[in-house]
Each structure stands twice: as structure tokens, then as C-alpha cells.
Amino acid sequence: MADAPLFDTLTIVGPGLIGSSILRRARQTGTLARHLIAADCSADVLNRVEELGIADEVTASLTEAAAKSDAVILCIPTGAIRPVAEAILPHMKAGSILSDVASVRSTLGPDISALLPDGVSYVPAHPMAGTEYSGPDAGFPTLFEDRWTLLVPPEGTAPEAIATMEKFWQRCGARTRQMTDRYHDQVCAIVSHLPHLLAFSICNTADRLSTDLQTDVLEYAASGFRDFTRVAASDPIMWRDIFLTNKEILLATFKRFEEDAHRMAEAIQNEDVETIMDRLHRGRHVRQGLTKQ
Amino acid sequence: MADAPLFDTLTIVGPGLIGSSILRRARQTGTLARHLIAADCSADVLNRVEELGIADEVTASLTEAAAKSDAVILCIPTGAIRPVAEAILPHMKAGSILSDVASVRSTLGPDISALLPDGVSYVPAHPMAGTEYSGPDAGFPTLFEDRWTLLVPPEGTAPEAIATMEKFWQRCGARTRQMTDRYHDQVCAIVSHLPHLLAFSICNTADRLSTDLQTDVLEYAASGFRDFTRVAASDPIMWRDIFLTNKEILLATFKRFEEDAHRMAEAIQNEDVETIMDRLHRGRHVRQGLTKQ
Structure with a gap:
């Protein structure tokens, strides 16, 4: 029997190369989430995601999407992560997980930890995979296969949330390891x-x-x-x-x-x-x- | 009807990645030379070439091979080209062609021109193809296909000799262009x-x-x-x-x-x-x- 989905509702903010690859993987396997939301501030991107049929729902309202989700993964440029997290975190449900795929950590860990509402966990991960292409058309479901995804949860993160995200990335096909930001x-x-x-x-x-x-x-x-x-x-x-x-x-x-x-x-x-x-x-x-x- | 071979006897000095790829191409197409000699100072290399069956004759005597050949291509490290050319040129036949595949020219053109006996032409060429592997096992007959081979004959070289070597590299599958050393x-x-x-x-x-x-x-x-x-x-x-x-x-x-x-x-x-x-x-x-x- 196939594994049950890890999350009920998953929001991908920024369905570009990485984000749309997660959506495609989720669609293909059915083991990542039951309901997929793609959120972006660009109407063109959302239209394209709809045409591609890789999400169940598209929206420009990040806060509405966040409020409905059990997990939100920010697949956006590193510089945008802090402001977007600040905007959506107050709307996130207790028990939900915020993640991002930033390829550089610097002070993101402590910065976002300081903003977390009670009961929301922050488990960022850096999938070491990519191509030189970008945008929703560039993704593919096997992008993460046999590549490393480095989990970089801040100190004190709930172990169950870490375990869930580790399973998430393994179901994306990745090998996982945990390390500190620095x-x-x-x-x-x-x-x-x-x-x-x-x-x-x-x-x-x-x-x-x-x-x-x-x-x-x-x-x-x-x-x-x-x-x-x-x-x-x-x-x-x-x-x-x-x-x-x-x-x-x-x-x-x-x-x-x-x-x-x-x-x-x-x-x-x-x-x-x-x-x-x-x-x-x-x-x-x-x-x-x-x-x- | 297949093209007649360009040369009767061709010697490859140094049957490594480039040299053994030429030999394999010559074997496969039959249009480069009728008789193939592999010359090298290493007995191991010659034994391996014999095992691979990619030459008609193997020899450690570069001068004997050169004396029998209509074309000699030096596929050896750049630093070895001048001394090897000096050793074999006095033995080469009138009407024959000396070539090399050096990836850097510097003063090789004028240096070797000064050593040429009457009737021998020098038409070096740099095939812009390669892999990170070396030795007779590393070659393959399609190495030069759709890659550039840059012909760098010294000023005053006989046009027929240049035309012959151009055809040679085109039959190896390469695109060719002529330019100056510098x-x-x-x-x-x-x-x-x-x-x-x-x-x-x-x-x-x-x-x-x-x-x-x-x-x-x-x-x-x-x-x-x-x-x-x-x-x-x-x-x-x-x-x-x-x-x-x-x-x-x-x-x-x-x-x-x-x-x-x-x-x-x-x-x-x-x-x-x-x-x-x-x-x-x-x-x-x-x-x-x-x-x-």
C-alpha cells in the first residue's frame, strides 16, 4: 500500500525551478500532501502553474494560503525569505511547519526563530540540486533524486517536525543530513x-x-x-x-x-x-x- | 563508393587519448590511411595498442616508422614535439607531411619550419576535443565529431598539404578552420x-x-x-x-x-x-x- 500523504495541505510559495519540482513530485507520488497550493505574487507565474496543472489551487494571497496549510515551503530568493516569513507566520496554524530552501543560511535560523508563533516549527532545508534554468517550466519530479538535501533546523526545534521534514525530502528522492547553519x-x-x-x-x-x-x-x-x-x-x-x-x-x-x-x-x-x-x-x-x- | 584512403601509410606517435582516437577512426572508416603504425617509446603502451588491435604495426623506433610514412602525427605532450620532430624529420620522405596536435603553439611553427627537409610539409592542427582521461584505452572514434579542429600551418606551407590535412580532419568528423599561431x-x-x-x-x-x-x-x-x-x-x-x-x-x-x-x-x-x-x-x-x- 502506498504511504499516506505527510501533510494534508502544502503551500509552495514561489513555484520556480525548486518549487515546481516539489509540486511535480507531490503530484506524481501522492505521498507528500493531499492538497497542493501554489502561491506567488506574479499572475503570470500562477497562470502558468495552472496551465501546467501541477497544483490544486493557485493564489496570490500568501497569508490565506498559509492559514490553510500544514506546511509552507518558501522557494523564493534568499533575500525575500525574512520579510515573507514575517508576513505569513502570524497566520499559520499551531502544529504547522514553515520551511525554506535557501542555499545560504547566515542568520536566517535565529532571525526566523524569533518570529515563530507558539506551536509553529521552522525546519529549513537546502536541496543541493538545480539547473541553470528557472521558472515553473524548469522543474521536474526527479530533480532531487540521489542529491543531498541539508536540513538546518535552528537549535531547539521540535524533533518531530525535523523528522517529518526529513521524511518529506527522502520521499522527494533526496539523501538527507542535518548540520548547523555556519x-x-x-x-x-x-x-x-x-x-x-x-x-x-x-x-x-x-x-x-x-x-x-x-x-x-x-x-x-x-x-x-x-x-x-x-x-x-x-x-x-x-x-x-x-x-x-x-x-x-x-x-x-x-x-x-x-x-x-x-x-x-x-x-x-x-x-x-x-x-x-x-x-x-x-x-x-x-x-x-x-x-x- | 567509399573514399580512397588519404594516405598510404600513417604513423601516430603517442597513441594516447587523441592518437588512439585517430587510429580508431582510421580503422572504422578506412578513408584515412591504408596502413596504420603506432609508435611510442613505452612498451606497455605498444602492447596495449596491439591488444586493442587498433594499428597494423607497432614500433618503438620512431625514425623507422617516419621513414615509411606519408604522414606522421605527433600526439605527444607539447614539450616533446620539438625534440621528436628534430629526431624524425631527417628520415621523412619527400612529399610527406608532419603534423602534431599541440594545444598551444607559441614558437612551434617557426621552430619546426626551420628544421624541415626539402619536400616535407608541416601542417599542425589542434583538435578541440578531449576528456579528462588519457592513454590508449581512453580513445574513441567519434571524439572529434562536430568539434573544431584548428589548423595552424606556418606561413609559406604548401597549399596542397594544408588541403590534405583539412580533408583528414573533416574525415575525422571535425569542423576545421585555419588561423595564425598567435x-x-x-x-x-x-x-x-x-x-x-x-x-x-x-x-x-x-x-x-x-x-x-x-x-x-x-x-x-x-x-x-x-x-x-x-x-x-x-x-x-x-x-x-x-x-x-x-x-x-x-x-x-x-x-x-x-x-x-x-x-x-x-x-x-x-x-x-x-x-x-x-x-x-x-x-x-x-x-x-x-x-x-
Whole structure:
């Protein structure tokens, strides 16, 4: 027999890539929630969700949706989470769960905890999955499959609420782990935020080339540039928010990287073959560790 | 009717990823050469080529192979091309063609031109294709399909020899274009050499993390880090040679990138939203130009 739905009513605020993937998964499996609400402030987005048929109900009223829901997941840019949470939390039912999918935590945990009404739990989670596309058409039900979702509940969160959200993400196909906000942000600074910063930067470097050379760079982009910059096609607003929210840890990580890259350039300048080979071998070793997983 | 083979006897010096892919293509199509020789100084490599059955003849004597051949393609690290060319050129037949697949040109064109015996042409070409794997097992016959191969013959090369090598690469499935050495090296510095330098460097940064954090970075590597560093699994000796041979242009390109990345970090530091958004939009625009091709 199929598992009963985890929630009666689930609201996804912001049915974009992540949000619409959750809705599709919920529709496909029937084990996440009985009734699905998509809430967004854009009429275009809501119309599109309706056309796609991936929610039972669409609404522009976040507070009404929140009042009816057993769980609300904010799938919106990091910078919008605090104000939206502030607006909807007073309307949420006792026993319900607020979540978000922010890819950077900073002080979100304590900030939102301070706003929680009695009986409402906050169990945010960061699904480490994505593509460079956005919007309700970009989602698909297997987006989270075999990817990590990192649960980052603030200290003191009710264990049952954590267990429920862990089950939720596992039913989305994800592997789950719990960690603190700060550790989460350190891991993400290097596995995701720094690569994005560099990818956007190298595209800027390409943009400064002479027109001829730039055309040819795009024409001949081999796997290096192509793979390297794939993430630079990602949504600018989302990345602005991530960069600013994880500013402190990201810039510390960038500084280390800058030193490493500069030292490599110096070794090339000085034709210091020993240092070059040492760095190439270490780099390769780290990368190979990755493919063994 | 199938096309007649372009050459009677073809020698591939260094049947690794690129070399063995040419051999496999030649075997599969029959239109590149009638008789295939694989030459290498490693007995292990030659044994493996024999086991794979991708050449008609294997030999450790580069000069004997060269003497019998209508075309010799050096598929060896960039740093080895000049000395190997010097050793085999005196043995090559009038009317034959020497080629290589070096991914950086620097002064190779004039250097090798100066060594050419009468009647031997030098038509190097850089197939912009590859994977992070190496060795005779890594090749496959479709490696060059729909990828660019850039022909970089020195000034004054016989047009018939250029036309023959152009046809050769087209029969390998590649799109071809001719350009000068210096322009080639500028394009490759940004589409390939700089991304490799950065990928190796970010792996070095990851290598300096605390053991716990490093383990988790490898564990949770999302698409950013994963795509970004794929190329850092590439062969260190090949990349040492590329970095050193294209030193001047690569370091100039790196310097521009360093400025761009540093300016982006500064904008994040100063929470200069306008600059951040400008750079994210430009970066995305450049990257999107790439996927439209």
C-alpha cells in the first residue's frame, strides 16, 4: 500500500525551478500532501502553474494560503525569505511547519526563530540540486533524486517536525543530513558559491575581449570554458542574494582561492616546475576523490 | 563508393587519448590511411595498442616508422614535439607531411619550419576535443565529431598539404578552420588554459581545508564544484607543458581575470548591488551566447 500523504495541505510559495519540482513530485507520488497550493505574487507565474496543472489551487494571497496549510515551503530568493516569513507566520496554524530552501543560511535560523508563533516549527532545508534554468517550466519530479538535501533546523526545534521534514525530502528522492547553519555556509561557499563567483568573473573577462576574439571564444569554447561557465547562466537575482548573504564566509574562501591561483600563476611565471607539478598533482588528487564517491 | 584512403601509410606517435582516437577512426572508416603504425617509446603502451588491435604495426623506433610514412602525427605532450620532430624529420620522405596536435603553439611553427627537409610539409592542427582521461584505452572514434579542429600551418606551407590535412580532419568528423599561431594561443588561453588553471587552483583551495570540511566538500559537491573542477582531473604533465608554453598569453589573460574576480569580490564586500548585478547580467549574457551556438 502506498504511504499516506505527510501533510494534508502544502503551500509552495514561489513555484520556480525548486518549487515546481516539489509540486511535480507531490503530484506524481501522492505521498507528500493531499492538497497542493501554489502561491506567488506574479499572475503570470500562477497562470502558468495552472496551465501546467501541477497544483490544486493557485493564489496570490500568501497569508490565506498559509492559514490553510500544514506546511509552507518558501522557494523564493534568499533575500525575500525574512520579510515573507514575517508576513505569513502570524497566520499559520499551531502544529504547522514553515520551511525554506535557501542555499545560504547566515542568520536566517535565529532571525526566523524569533518570529515563530507558539506551536509553529521552522525546519529549513537546502536541496543541493538545480539547473541553470528557472521558472515553473524548469522543474521536474526527479530533480532531487540521489542529491543531498541539508536540513538546518535552528537549535531547539521540535524533533518531530525535523523528522517529518526529513521524511518529506527522502520521499522527494533526496539523501538527507542535518548540520548547523555556519557549517552549512562554509561547505556551500566552496562547493557552490565560489565556483559561481569565478564563473561569472571569467565570463566578464571574455566580455572585455576584442569583438573578433570574443566571437571566436564563444565559437571554439571547448569543454573547459563550457563546463566552467555553465553555472554563470544562473539567475542573477538569486546569486546576488547568495553572494550578499554569505558575504563573510564567501570572501574568506575567495581570499584563499585568490592566493592559490596567484601562487600558481607565479610558479608559471618563474617556470618553477616543481611547484607547478605539485599543484597539478594535488588538484587532480582532490578531483579524483570526488569521482570515487 | 567509399573514399580512397588519404594516405598510404600513417604513423601516430603517442597513441594516447587523441592518437588512439585517430587510429580508431582510421580503422572504422578506412578513408584515412591504408596502413596504420603506432609508435611510442613505452612498451606497455605498444602492447596495449596491439591488444586493442587498433594499428597494423607497432614500433618503438620512431625514425623507422617516419621513414615509411606519408604522414606522421605527433600526439605527444607539447614539450616533446620539438625534440621528436628534430629526431624524425631527417628520415621523412619527400612529399610527406608532419603534423602534431599541440594545444598551444607559441614558437612551434617557426621552430619546426626551420628544421624541415626539402619536400616535407608541416601542417599542425589542434583538435578541440578531449576528456579528462588519457592513454590508449581512453580513445574513441567519434571524439572529434562536430568539434573544431584548428589548423595552424606556418606561413609559406604548401597549399596542397594544408588541403590534405583539412580533408583528414573533416574525415575525422571535425569542423576545421585555419588561423595564425598567435591568434590560436589567445583563443585557447581563455577557452581552455585559464579554466584549467582555475580548476586546479580551486582543488588546491579545497585541499587546504580542515579534514572534516574537506570530506564534506567532496561529499556535497553540487554541480558548481563538480563541473567546475572536472578538467582538474586532466593529465598533469600535459598541463604543465601547456602552461609553460603559453606562459606569456596565459598570464596576461589570468591577470585580466584576476582583476575581474577581485572587482566582483570588492563589490560584494561593499554591498555594491549595482556593480554586482551588472556583472552577473553580463556574465549570464556571455554564457547564454554560448548555448545559442
